[in-house]
Amino acid sequence: MIIQPRTRGFICLTSHPEGSAQNIKNQIEYVKSKGTIANGPKKVLVIGASTGFGIASRITAAFGSGAATIGVFFEKPAAEGKPGTAGWYNSAAFEKEAQAAGLYAKSINGDAFSDEVKKETIELIKKDLGQVDLIVYSLASPRRTNPRNGVSYASVLKPIDQPFTDKTVDFHTGVVSDISIQPVENKDDIENTVAVMGGEDWKFWIEDLKAAGVLAEGVKTVAYSYIGPQLTYPIYRNGTIGRAKDHLEATVPVLNNLLKDLNGVSYVSVNKALVTQSSSAIPVVPLYISLLYKVMKEKGIHEGTIEQMQRLFAERLYTGEAIATDEKGRIRVDDLEMREDVQEAVAELWGQVSTENLSQISDIQGYRDEFFNLFGFNFDGIDYEADTNEVVNVPSIEK
Ligand code: NAI
Numbered sequence: 001m002i003i004q005p006r007t008r009g010f011i012c013l014t015s016h017p018e019g020s021a022q023n024i025k026n027q028i029e030y031v032k033s034k035g036t037i038a039n040g041p042k043k044v045l046v047i048g049a050s051t052g053f054g055i056a057s058r059i060t061a062a063f064g065s066g067a068a069t070i071g072v073f074f075e076k077p078a079a080e081g082k083p084g085t086a087g088w089y090n091s092a093a094f095e096k097e098a099q100a101a102g103l104y105a106k107s108i109n110g111d112a113f114s115d116e117v118k119k120e121t122i123e124l125i126k127k128d129l130g131q132v133d134l135i136v137y138s139l140a141s142p143r144r145t146n147p148r149n150g151v152s153y154a155s156v157l158k159p160i161d162q163p164f165t166d167k168t169v170d171f172h173t174g175v176v177s178d179i180s181i182q183p184v185e186n187k188d189d190i191e192n193t194v195a196v197m198g199g200e201d202w203k204f205w206i207e208d209l210k211a212a213g214v215l216a217e218g219v220k221t222v223a224y225s226y227i228g229p230q231l232t233y234p235i236y237r238n239g240t241i242g243r244a245k246d247h248l249e250a251t252v253p254v255l256n257n258l259l260k261d262l263n264g265v266s267y268v269s270v271n272k273a274l275v276t277q278s279s280s281a282i283p284v285v286p287l288y289i290s291l292l293y294k295v296m297k298e299k300g301i302h303e304g305t306i307e308q309m310q311r312l313f314a315e316r317l318y319t320g321e322a323i324a325t326d327e328k329g330r331i332r333v334d335d336l337e338m339r340e341d342v343q344e345a346v347a348e349l350w351g352q353v354s355t356e357n358l359s360q361i362s363d364i365q366g367y368r369d370e371f372f373n374l375f376g377f378n379f380d381g382i383d384y385e386a387d388t389n390e391v392v393n394v395p396s397i398e399k
Pocket of ligand 1: 047048049050051052053054072073074075087110111112113138139140141224225226270271272273274275276277278279
């Protein structure tokens with residue numbers, strides 16, 4: 001079928017299989033161009049492995065360090081006349097490239113929050129790898145059912161104490177407007193968001209993996225967080241999602257305790273703000289990212305998810321030396337985003353930005369391009385007018 005982008009708000013409803021494959025190939029080429037990661041992981045489980053930071057982590061482990069990888073994700077498979085989701089096509093392309101390079105790669109498509117998927121993953125590790133030496137936890141989801149009490153939680157993106165008004169952009173139309181977001185009405189909104197995006201499920205995973213004996217001596221686990229600038233604090237770091245990130249970060253010592261007898265260690269890595277399916281859903285953030293990209297590209301320090309994850313592995317997690325962290329024990333790969341000169345320049349542009357000057361003073365075009373790239377669109381060399389086979393399978397997943 002001919003697959004063109006179809007968008008609804010910040011969601012793209014269609015994805016292109018060949019474009020997604022190109023996206024994966026480009027990321028693999030980047031990682032290969034940076035050379036082998038000495039002391040890198042060898043047997044890796046990535047939870048949330050199909051898009052954004054998760055697929056970039058999987059690619060870095062496999063093609064930077066020759067790792068066998070198991071990826072867990074929640075994606076819609078492709079069917080005749082109905083394209084799959086981007087994460088599905090990404091994973092199909094990843095497995096094919098990994099196989100061609102002689103690397104073990106298998107995937108599980110299902111709800112990572114459930115006990116069933118945890119069990120299935122453990123069985124697969126036991127059968128094929130024995131143990132894993134790195135677990136990347138990269139889930140981003142609007143809801144979660146806790147398997148231990150059956151309660152379902154929905155997360156919200158809201159400020160906590162007072163209403164928040166600031167600029168935002170509709171990145172499709174380029175209209176900059178003010179947005180006011182009311183604060184949470186009760187504590188439930190905070191607790192629910194923490195239940196979805198906090199560290200509880202990460203802990204459940206590590207507990208179950210440990211109890212099953214599938215964690216290797218010296219195992220590492222890493223989950224991803226965000227801090228960002230003051231201007232997004234009310235909606236991000238001081239908002240409901242920030243409380244969830246506080247909880248995720250507070251889970252680190254709990255996991256360290258759990259992993260002590262294996263000489264294992266857990267980390268949160270604070271990553272840079274980037275265009276992903278999740279970040280495009282947060283008000284204000286796309287406008288901030290458009291300005292940030294402009295500044296960082298001009299300074300020659302822009303990075304995408306793959307550059308971030310390659311740097312996390314090669315220059316933080318697997319240097320062979322003690323891992324550098326901030327005063328709260330977090331790994332920082334948002335260091336370039338948070339540089340004073342970068343933040344000053346963004347703050348100045350933030351004061352000026354309007355619908356009229358958006359295309360001159362921001363990288364809104366770069367934002368749009370990357371947004372469509374996420375779904376396999378906008379890649380050179382792909383004929384988007386041509387018929388393409390939408391029924392692409394992930395080799396390790398039975399139909
Ligand atoms: P994303 O939306 O690109 O990826 C989410 C992944 O989670 C996908 O692989 C998806 O299939 C999987 N997933 C969602 N629900 C699932 C479920 N129930 N079961 C199994 N898999 C499920 O998101 P992104 O942006 O890569 O986020 C990953 C982490 O990075 C999050 O913790 C996010 O907060 C963090 N982060 C994101 C930043 C950004 O600017 N995008 C910045 C810093 C941190």
